Amino acid sequence: MIFLEYETLEPIDALLWHAYPKHESIMETYDVGELTVEVLDHPSLRSSIDLAVIAFSLLVFHKNEIIAVFQIEQEDLRSLSEKLGCSIRELQNEYRTKGMLSNPRVYIYTKEQRKDEGPYEEELTFFSAREFLLELMCDTFDLLSDPVLRG
Numbered sequence: 001m002i003f004l005e006y007e008t009l010e011p012i013d014a015l016l017w018h019a020y021p022k023h024e025s026i027m028e029t030y031d032v033g034e035l036t037v038e039v040l041d042h043p044s045l046r047s048s049i050d051l052a053v054i055a056f057s058l059l060v061f062h063k064n065e066i067i068a069v070f071q072i073e074q075e076d077l078r079s080l081s082e083k084l085g086c087s088i089r090e091l092q093n094e095y096r097t098k099g100m101l102s103n104p105r106v107y108i109y110t111k112e113q114r115k116d117e118g119p120y121e122e123e124l125t126f127f128s129a130r131e132f133l134l135e136l137m138c139d140t141f142d143l144l145s146d147p148v149l150r151g
Helices: 077-084 088-095 126-140
Strands: 026-032 035-041 052-062 065-075 105-109 114-119
Touching (some): 052 126
Antiparallel strands (some): 065 105, 105 114
16 A cells, blocks of 8 residues: 655646546545545546546546546556457456456556555445445555545
């Protein structure tokens, strides 16, 4: 797990990362101290490179700028197969799955890095994912206040 200081993070360039979500499908908005957090449910990608599917995403704002993204992603093995020029079966064997998507993984994006936080092993529902990602975000920024849902 990484620890970040939100006061020092610069805004993320939306074109930098291939799995950056479109600012859509906002389900809930939270205030956590000086931060605003939007919870997205299955948003589309901003990039035309469709190598991943986003299950859930948190956009973290500080001073009205997105400084971090916490999300649960799955690699699209069909797209990956096409881009790499290998068979889907090879990728399914490598990823140990029979489906067209990899197992869910958790990533944290900032302007400077894309950090793989490992597999997401909870139930892949909105409520479970939201709680997991909010807790991860609070731990990553060492926030003591609880997220407050905007009404």
